[in-house]
Amino acid sequence: MKKKFIELFIVVILCVSFVLAGCSTPTTAATPDASGEKTPQEYIDQLPEEWKSQPLVALNQWAQSKHAKEGTNCWTCHGNDPENLKKPSAATCGTCHTEQFEDFSMSTHATSLVHAMEKDKATYNGKEVEYKWQAYDAGGPDHWGCANCHSVGHISEYDGSLGDCATCHGGHLFSLELARSPETCSGCHEGPGHPQVESYNTSRHGIVWNTLGKDYDLSGSTQEFWARQETDPMPAPTCQSCHMPGGTHYTSHGKAHDLMGDRAEDYEEQVTFMVENSCMNCHSEEYAREWLGKADEMAAYSKARIRQAKKMLEELRKDGLIRDTMEVTNAHPIAGQLSAADSLWFRANMATNRAFKSAYHMSSQWAGRQGWTDQSFDLMEFRSELERLRADAERDRQIKELQELLNIAE
Structure with a gap:
């Protein structure tokens, strides 16, 4: 009996000890205060009162960003007047991010707005017209169809620099994870005329990434993230892997063709760059060149x-x-009230873009079915329309001749 009592006593003591140990040990992670870091609310609280009236989401995002930790405040980017905020320019970001700004300034992102607006006049169908995106009031189709994406090349009214870094990095969170995600590119690089994201998502690259890459850690500085690729590489390439290798902001690396699909003057150099810096991370040079050749x-x-x-x-x-399609003074065919023949050609040209652009993004679905096949059907309808127009013209000519003969006979 005494032995059982002692054993029971020991068990009770051990249980009490475990309970006390559990109570004395934190059951949750240390708070930012305990670790010496400020909480997001503390960053907001330390702002001058006149700045605390800014939108709560903007304040919260900034307070969670690295900018807040590094002491980059609202007025650093927006100017000193909280009632008259300045839109930060690319050059504003460049005061700290010098290398990124220099690379970005040479990219097609930076010049996307300038290139679309640099001409005062253009010639379309032999007629001089005003050079605009659309012949509608600003804010309508010109905004949603063109300007909303081309604004990544925003022209600063303060210093004239080109670019809007927030397009990819987000408004106030300035997230590297956001900028490294293929989903971010989908805001602009998709649609029937340039389905880069759709074709990527249906390629083997996109399928693997969307299946296995969802939980991949996209955080870290540029140096940390790309160094991690040496030991823990991403399961599949993303848009950034091929077009922004090493974290560069010059997005034209490896661009071997122009927007119309014609080879660039430095075609061989650009293909070699893409193969060596992107493709060969996973494939042999022979295999990569074979598939680019098929594209x-x-x-x-x-x-x-x-x-x-x-x-x-x-x-x-x-x-x-x-008839002349330019009934509206505008250089863009869509706003020119196209004839049926022009419209069918334009639609076939959109399918052409899908065919070759999707081939370079390795999508059989978009290069084949929604590219080449759609182009084939569109061209069939286009030729039928042309045949009809010529047949109608020939019929009208014969009727006119017959009328002339009847007039002579009378």
Whole structure:
């Protein structure tokens, strides 16, 4: 009996000890205060009163950002007047992020607005027109169809620098994770005329990333993140892996073709750069060049067909069988109230873009079914329309001749 009592006593003592140990040990992670770091609310509280009336979401995002930790405050970027905030320019960011600003300034992101607005006049169908995106009031289709994405090249009214860094990094959180995510690119690089994101998502690259990359750690400084690729590489390439290797902000690396699918003058140099800096992280050089070569073939075939169709369209116009499409003074075909023939060619050209651009993003679905196949059907309808116009013109000519003969007979 005494032995059992002693054993029971020991068990009770051990249980009490575990309970007391559990009570004395924190059951949650240390708070920012305990670790010596400020909480987001503390960063907000230390702001001057006149700045605390800014939108709560903006304040909270800033308070969680590295900017807050580094002492970059509202007035550092927005100026000293909280009632008249300045929009930060790319040059504003460049005061600290010098290398990134220099790279970005040479990119097509920075010049996207300038290139779209640099001309006062243009020629369309042999007619001089005003050079605008759309012939509508600002804020309508011109905003949603063009300006909203081209504004990544925002022209600062304060210093004239080009670019809006917040387009990719977010308004006040300034997230590197956001800028490294393919989803961020989808805001602009998608749609029927340039389905880069859609074709990426349906490629083997995109499928693997969307399956295995969701939980991949995209955090860390540029140096930390890319150094991590040496030991813990991403399961599949993202947009940034190929177009912004090493964290560069010059997005034209490896760009071997222009927007119309024609080879750049430095084609071989650009292909070699892409193969060596991106493709060979996963594939052999031979394999990478083979697949890029297949994409080149798709570009060549699809562009040859649309050029032939364009030639047929111009011959029809030369013969006076389709009306001038520029009833609205504008250089963009969509706003020109296109004839049926012009509209069908324009639609086929959009399919052409899908065919070759999706091939370079390795998507059979978008390069094949929604690119090459759609182009084929659109060109069939286009040729049928041209045949109809010529047949109508021939019928009208014969009727006119017959009327002239009848008039002579009378």
